[in-house]
Amino acid sequence: MTATDSGHELSITRYIQAPPETVYRIYTERTGEWWAPKPYATPIVEWDLRPGGRSQTVMKSPEGEDMPHEGVFLEVVPNERLVFTNAFTAGWNPQVLTGDGCDFAMVAIVTLEREGAGTRYTARVRHWDDAARKRHEEMGFHEGWGIVAHQLAELAEAEAEAKAPA
Secondary structure (H helix, E strand, O other): OEEEEEOOEEEEEEEEOOOHHHHHHHHHHOHHHOOOOOOOEEEEEEEOOOOOOEEEEEEEOOOOOEEEEEEEEEEEEOOOEEEEEOOEEOOOEEOOOOOOOOOOOEEEEEEEEEEOOEEEEEEEEEEOOHHHHHHHHHOOHHHHHHHHHHHHHHHHHHHHHHHOOO
């Protein structure tokens, strides 16, 4: 896995030994299994996978604290690309971000590019300014997003291996 940052953007990339269709299915249908770094959990995932559709997750800490995150999808291209933001809630209502640990607006761009028999997974997060990018990096962006990319890869690779001809 590679982690980079540029300007107001933070990113990670990783090769996943599974086709983009499998990675996308795990990403969108089994989100609660990989979205939060373990031992955190994601018991609530409510995604309306279309531009303008609601994106809500609730992560739960090991101590039982709920951490809700809401936003909207800006772009959805199955098996290729998901773009979402926390700057708005459903209905394009601007969101005031306070108190949930993520008090800055951002846009996440997730791409799945076929690479050989697998997928190049890239997650880029753009911030409005350098201060927000720095706060996100200090919150543990590279470690946290790296862990969940690993968890996503484990699930996708296990599924791909189970479906591979013997």
